[in-house]
Amino acid sequence: MAAGRIARSAARRRGGGSALPGLVAERVDPDILTHALAGVPQVVVVTGTNGKTTTTKMLVALLRAHGREVFTNPTGSNFTRGVISAMLPALDRQGRMHADLAVLELDEAHALHFVKKVAPTHALLLNVARDQLDRFAEIDHTARLLHSLAAATTQGVVLNRDDPFVARIADDPDVPPARYFGLDESVLERLAELQEADVRFEDEAPTPGLGAQDVLLRPRDEREFELVLGDGSASGPIVLRQRGLAAMINATAAVSTARLLLGEAFDPAVAGAALREVAPPFGRGEVVDAGGRPLELVLVKNPAGFTVALGTYGATPVTTMVAINDRDADGRDVSWLYDVSFASLRENGVALTSGIRAYDMALRLRYDDVEVGGVEPDLAVALDRLLADHPDRPLRVFCTYTAMMTLRRILADRYTLPEFGEDAPA
Amino acid sequence: MRLQDPQKPKARITLVHLYPREMSIYGDLGNTHVLATRLRRHGYGVDLVDHHPGQKLPAGAHLVVGGGGQDSGQARVEADLEDNGPLLAALARDGVPMLMICGMYQLFGHDFTTVDGRRLPGLGILDVTTRGNTKRMVGPVALQTPFGDVVGYENHSGSTVLGPDQEPFGQVVAGFGNNGDDGTEGAVKGHVYGTYLHGPALPANPAFADALIKAAVDRVVSRGFEPEELDDTFADQARKRQVARLTAVRRRGLRERLLRR
Numbered sequence: 001m002a003a004g005r006i007a008r009s010a011a012r013r014r015g016g017g018s019a020l021p022g023l024v025a026e027r028v029d030p031d032i033l034t035h036a037l038a039g040v041p042q043v044v045v046v047t048g049t050n051g052k053t054t055t056t057k058m059l060v061a062l063l064r065a066h067g068r069e070v071f072t073n074p075t076g077s078n079f080t081r082g083v084i085s086a087m088l089p090a091l092d093r094q095g096r097m098h099a100d101l102a103v104l105e106l107d108e109a110h111a112l113h114f115v116k117k118v119a120p121t122h123a124l125l126l127n128v129a130r131d132q133l134d135r136f137a138e139i140d141h142t143a144r145l146l147h148s149l150a151a152a153t154t155q156g157v158v159l160n161r162d163d164p165f166v167a168r169i170a171d172d173p174d175v176p177p178a179r180y181f182g183l184d185e186s187v188l189e190r191l192a193e194l195q196e197a198d199v200r201f202e203d204e205a206p207t208p209g210l211g212a213q214d215v216l217l218r219p220r221d222e223r224e225f226e227l228v229l230g231d232g233s234a235s236g237p238i239v240l241r242q243r244g245l246a247a248m249i250n251a252t253a254a255v256s257t258a259r260l261l262l263g264e265a266f267d268p269a270v271a272g273a274a275l276r277e278v279a280p281p282f283g284r285g286e287v288v289d290a291g292g293r294p295l296e297l298v299l300v301k302n303p304a305g306f307t308v309a310l311g312t313y314g315a316t317p318v319t320t321m322v323a324i325n326d327r328d329a330d331g332r333d334v335s336w337l338y339d340v341s342f343a344s345l346r347e348n349g350v351a352l353t354s355g356i357r358a359y360d361m362a363l364r365l366r367y368d369d370v371e372v373g374g375v376e377p378d379l380a381v382a383l384d385r386l387l388a389d390h391p392d393r394p395l396r397v398f399c400t401y402t403a404m405m406t407l408r409r410i411l412a413d414r415y416t417l418p419e420f421g422e423d424a425p426a
Numbered sequence: 427m428r429l430q431d432p433q434k435p436k437a438r439i440t441l442v443h444l445y446p447r448e449m450s451i452y453g454d455l456g457n458t459h460v461l462a463t464r465l466r467r468h469g470y471g472v473d474l475v476d477h478h479p480g481q482k483l484p485a486g487a488h489l490v491v492g493g494g495g496q497d498s499g500q501a502r503v504e505a506d507l508e509d510n511g512p513l514l515a516a517l518a519r520d521g522v523p524m525l526m527i528c529g530m531y532q533l534f535g536h537d538f539t540t541v542d543g544r545r546l547p548g549l550g551i552l553d554v555t556t557r558g559n560t561k562r563m564v565g566p567v568a569l570q571t572p573f574g575d576v577v578g579y580e581n582h583s584g585s586t587v588l589g590p591d592q593e594p595f596g597q598v599v600a601g602f603g604n605n606g607d608d609g610t611e612g613a614v615k616g617h618v619y620g621t622y623l624h625g626p627a628l629p630a631n632p633a634f635a636d637a638l639i640k641a642a643v644d645r646v647v648s649r650g651f652e653p654e655e656l657d658d659t660f661a662d663q664a665r666k667r668q669v670a671r672l673t674a675v676r677r678r679g680l681r682e683r684l685l686r687r
Contacts, residue, residue, distance in 0.1 A: 138497075139451070140496050140497070326566075333452070333624060334579070335452045335456070338459065338626050338629070339455065363629055363660040367456075367460060367629065375660070375663070
């Protein structure tokens with residue numbers, strides 16, 4: 001424990017490196033997780049390809065608004081070592097955590113590593129999409145990871161009703177009782193832009209029947225929606241600070257899980273008020289004040305995510321840049337850019353492409369007949385050009401993970417920005 | 427289709443994409459998009475046909491494209507491939523250009539032996555055999571080919587060996603290629619190309635794309651392929667930068683090995 005604390009303060013002095021103290025602590029005590037979480041009544045794991053960070057944040061906000069004491073891992077530390085690092089300062093002298101709940105966002109592969117140490121009481125499984133195929137090799141494999149996690153969960157799982165990879169998991173008798181979240185029929189036609197085809201089975205997966213406690217999303221516009229329960233009753237409207245269908249689905253998943261965890265104590269009015277206050281996690285539609293001009297950073301990392309982001313933002317008249325890197329954290333294979341349609345950018349064009357694969361991105365856009373104003377692989381130079389050449393309109397940058405980190409660092413040097421892992425100011 | 431055909435197309439080309447649902451998880455649909463778009467930009471009309479399992483393959487196909495899939499996807503198309511195999515083989519013999527990526531490249535070979543020893547028969551259009559491996563060959567690739575430098579990204583566990591008279595598509599400059607051992611990548615017989623390259627393979631390699639288009643058009647029109655001047659600046663930059671990057675990595679690795687000695 002002490003070793004972990006020392007490593008943590010050392011990492012702080014170095015500035016960053018959130019996994020290091022966890023690594024040290026895990027070496028010193030391999031069962032640190034088991035021990036620390038033994039006294040926490042409810043341990044909830046949130047995983048899936050898209051929306052982990054936003055959904056976890058919303059779920060934690062919902063639970064805290066109901067007076068619960070919640071431990072959670074900060075954004076971006078979704079490997080087990082990151083969880084341990086975040087945990088260290090919250091442990092007592094015996095190395096135990098005191099909280100009503102632990103809500104942990106975990107990477108799909110690391111979720112399985114985690115359950116070897118701790119059996120979660122509950123799991124929220126969001127979706128399975130193509131993402132970093134060079135790491136997980138196949139989406140079928142990711143689906144199996146989620147299935148194993150569900151089977152290791154002790155009390156209840158919350159599943160995406162519209163994702164056949166996820167919905168099928170409930171068929172396994174080893175999986176605890178399932179509740180579902182999903183789309184109301186009024187928006188079902190947008191499933192195609194969200195959902196991968198599951199070709200493992202001959203038959204189309206039947207959508208599971210609707211239980212009284214299941215929660216469906218019925219949007220009113222891009223950030224206002226109602227929630228419809230399986231019994232037909234509706235609550236809302238709820239308004240989010242983050243725009244788009246993806247954010248509303250995340251909120252639906254979070255509410256569905258909060259209902260399961262809180263039972264009778266769940267209060268729709270408290271939930272609505274809590275969700276209204278949740279700020280977008282950084283890089284997920286975060287708006288930076290760039291010298292009086294709004295600059296929006298939109299993280300894109302796979303076809304489903306990019307397609308939904310374009311559906312949300314594509315046609316609005318802003319100056320757009322797309323920055324694509326291909327480091328490990330971005331996914332080294334950029335093939336997926338050809339599984340996204342960029343037609344919605346045709347009307348306004350793209351001012352600049354940037355990042356290591358700037359020319360590949362420009363080429364991709366040209367094959368969708370999107371005009372490209374310029375190509376500048378260097379992110380700092382590209383940002384300067386974007387700010388200097390386009391003084392009038394708001395700016396939007398679609399970027400992969402490491403491109404976003406670099407851009408954010410450059411912006412932080414010039415303008416006031418919240419620290420990595422902290423919330424954007426209201 | 428999104429793009430309007432040219433006013434008076436020089437000819438119409440039927441472009442068939444095999445199994446877009448089951449065998450296209452790594453952006454390989456981009457190859458079809460590139461071929462269709464370049465055909466139109468060169469002044470030809472395009473009839474795009476998505477071929478799904480259980481359907482009859484159009485006998486008048488002029489250009490055939492297939493992609494990579496997961497094991498579940500390969501299993502899903504096996505029966506259809508057996509039904510349509512003789513027609514595909516006849517089209518190939520007749521000079522119809524085809525581009526088969528990754529999983530479909532393997533299925534165009536003689537057979538595929540899985541890690542646990544099961545033998546899955548292929549079409550035998552290309553003289554290659556593939557054996558499943560526990561090790562995955564994943565990463566960026568640069569090749570030297572008759573079309574110059576070609577770049578892409580490979581992600582396969584199958585290890586492919588060429589028959590004695592089988593020509594490779596290219597020589598590996600960076601990456602694993604067919605098997606990580608003999609420096610070959612892909613296979614070509616007549617106008618049928620098999621390769622492990624995603625990326626997708628065609629956008630950054632327009633000379634290769636136009637060679638497929640030329641082979642298709644030359645069969646259909648007696649005047650032969652009459653290309654327009656297309657601006658490939660972005661493609662050329664993307665490819666050159668990737669080649670420079672990958673060969674720099676290789677040189678650095680070589681220097682380190684020499685220094686360690």
